[in-house]
Amino acid sequence: MGTVTKIQLMEDGDIWIRVALDSGRHTQFMISDYCNEDGHAYLTQAYAQTVYSSQGLTIDGDVFVFYTQYLDRAHSYVACSRHKVKAHIFANAEELSELIPSDFEHAPIEIGLREALAAQMSRDNRPKLAIEYLTNDQISLLNLEKQKEYELAFC
Known part of the structure; x- marks a missing residue:
């Protein structure tokens, strides 16, 4: 990235x-070196980035x-940890209003929205392995079935 x-x-x-x-170096190029066959350049603005x-x-x-x-x-x-100074979080109040925890329904709306945001940003959505859904x-x-299969394979 650069300016x-x-x-x-x-x-x-x-x-x-x-x-x-952004690394401090400078570069220069002809736009034709970065175009596809239709003449569209492979450049994009970097006002925002995905996480x-x-x-x-x-x-x-x-x-x-x-x-x-x-x-x-x-x-x-x-x-929220990319900064050296501050992280500012913006959210859609309508999206969060449906998620306000029941014990904050009668609190001022700002408090309810903050609690909803905190709860949503605390969720663990990592993919789980099948074994994590099984009881001991x-x-x-x-394991017993696999051991029997293993024993049968070597009989």
Whole structure:
């Protein structure tokens, strides 16, 4: 990622671009070197990033996080820990109003919304293995069956 510092239209119609990279280095290139066969450049604005693409980044300053229903505990941690100064969380009150915990229904709406947001951002949505859904008795039974299959295979 970087900041475009200069653009120049060349005589042949091509476009020359100079970029100050976020790493501190500078680069320059002809737009034709980054186009597909239809002439569309492989460049995009980076005003915002997904949580996934921000992993490993540190932002000198504030970050602004837009809450969606997909932000669980792991995503919230990554999104809200990219900054050196502050993390600002923005959310849709309508989306959260349906999720206000029952013990906060009569509290001021701001408190209820904050509690709903905290509960949603604390959820563990990581994919689970099948074995995590089984009881210890079910696991023991499966292990016994596998042992019998193993014994039969070597008889």
